[in-house]
Amino acid sequence: MKYLVEWKDSKTRKPLLLTGVRQCGKTFVCKEFGEKYFDDVAYFYFEGNKRIASIFEFDFDVERIVDELGTIVLGRKIIPGKTLVIFDEIQACPKAITSLKYFCENRRELHVICAGSFLGVSIKREQVSFPVGKIDRLQMYPMSFSEFLRADGGNALYEGIQKYDLTSELPELYTASLERMLKNYYIVGGMPEIVGRWVETHDYSEIDNLQDNILKDYSSDFSKHAPKTDIPKLGWIWESIPKQLAKDNNKFVFSHVKAGKRSSELEDALEWLVDAGLVYQLELVVNPELPLSFCSDATFFKVYMSDVGLLRRKSGVSYKTILEESELYRNFKGAFTENFVLTELLSQQIHPYFWRSGNTAELDFIFEYEDSIIPVEAKADIHTKAKSYRQYCKRFRPQEGVKFSLKNVGTHEVEGVLTYSIPLYLIWMLKTVLS
Numbered sequence: 001m002k003y004l005v006e007w008k009d010s011k012t013r014k015p016l017l018l019t020g021v022r023q024c025g026k027t028f029v030c031k032e033f034g035e036k037y038f039d040d041v042a043y044f045y046f047e048g049n050k051r052i053a054s055i056f057e058f059d060f061d062v063e064r065i066v067d068e069l070g071t072i073v074l075g076r077k078i079i080p081g082k083t084l085v086i087f088d089e090i091q092a093c094p095k096a097i098t099s100l101k102y103f104c105e106n107r108r109e110l111h112v113i114c115a116g117s118f119l120g121v122s123i124k125r126e127q128v129s130f131p132v133g134k135i136d137r138l139q140m141y142p143m144s145f146s147e148f149l150r151a152d153g154g155n156a157l158y159e160g161i162q163k164y165d166l167t168s169e170l171p172e173l174y175t176a177s178l179e180r181m182l183k184n185y186y187i188v189g190g191m192p193e194i195v196g197r198w199v200e201t202h203d204y205s206e207i208d209n210l211q212d213n214i215l216k217d218y219s220s221d222f223s224k225h226a227p228k229t230d231i232p233k234l235g236w237i238w239e240s241i242p243k244q245l246a247k248d249n250n251k252f253v254f255s256h257v258k259a260g261k262r263s264s265e266l267e268d269a270l271e272w273l274v275d276a277g278l279v280y281q282l283e284l285v286v287n288p289e290l291p292l293s294f295c296s297d298a299t300f301f302k303v304y305m306s307d308v309g310l311l312r313r314k315s316g317v318s319y320k321t322i323l324e325e326s327e328l329y330r331n332f333k334g335a336f337t338e339n340f341v342l343t344e345l346l347s348q349q350i351h352p353y354f355w356r357s358g359n360t361a362e363l364d365f366i367f368e369y370e371d372s373i374i375p376v377e378a379k380a381d382i383h384t385k386a387k388s389y390r391q392y393c394k395r396f397r398p399q400e401g402v403k404f405s406l407k408n409v410g411t412h413e414v415e416g417v418l419t420y421s422i423p424l425y426l427i428w429m430l431k432t433v434l435s
Contacts, residue, residue, distance in 0.1 A: 048092070055073075097129075104135065162429075175423070181425065245332070250338075282302045283297060284353065286355070341376070378424075
């Protein structure tokens, strides 16, 4: 919402494209923004609506388009500066995507927000003429842990923690409460509908049922939005993700998806899942240099899910297992924690990679921060001995590094590198610590 207000008031504003995995709250936040900050909201839903789509078929005269959308479809005028125009599921109308170029050039005074869950998929499939350089973009993710914390009555904890110096230990008043909230987040995840139900009921069985429904909806989307030849492949990859994460070496291996299938047969299907926002790829960097994107290996990667709650449910891990910290869950717990850390980093606009040195060492994450490369070790529990982190520090001598675990906050040196200990439930404070 803060970003949307900044966009609204910007003198260089362009039409805004809001993307993100389905059911992460895009439509809700658009309408809420319109109701709070505009006199009127002109909402148009493109999925299955040929009547609205036909308005964009004739030409790209935005004066005509705006007039017909207002007077014919809505029955009232769309007024620049007073009306927020929302194009929802815009990927269903490729011509509407192309028209954004002309909205930018000819009607920039009009506030236009477009939302789409399968936009990346549709642009490639339909070969849409995309308005490069003519739009602003914002990626939405499922709710982060700090957002979940505030939603579930933890606002006092959220505000209180920011008054502490995060280089010295926090009192148990905070640590015990935040650990308990983190376990609930592992169970519930960050899908807004599910978080809303959790806040209302605190009923774990209801959460399981809602997560099952969303997972079924995602599987249904394969047949609705993907090419027919890719539908079975999408199902195979989707089902294999928890299994591949559970391996000691959790590099994604195509041959483990389906016996006899090679990467060349499955790559397009995995790319579809990434474009749909359902999964994230974490690429390997062997020799870290700035920018990391230039030295990453796109052929060697790990695959994670977009939401830890859905991963937990899809993996068949009972909420009791997480609450009781069963030893039987120990091996998968590490991968589960990695998935959580990745989603927390992405929600802060940090796009990480991972480092590996042959078969001798592997560091969970590295990312760029200002003019530095920050190494990150992530541990599921309080134990933080990390040979790979030490090896990385000894070899590359970074200015500073981070260890995420359940250990209290603090600082220490590893091979002469200043290392911040940050509890998993405080990853949202990472940039504050680094700055």
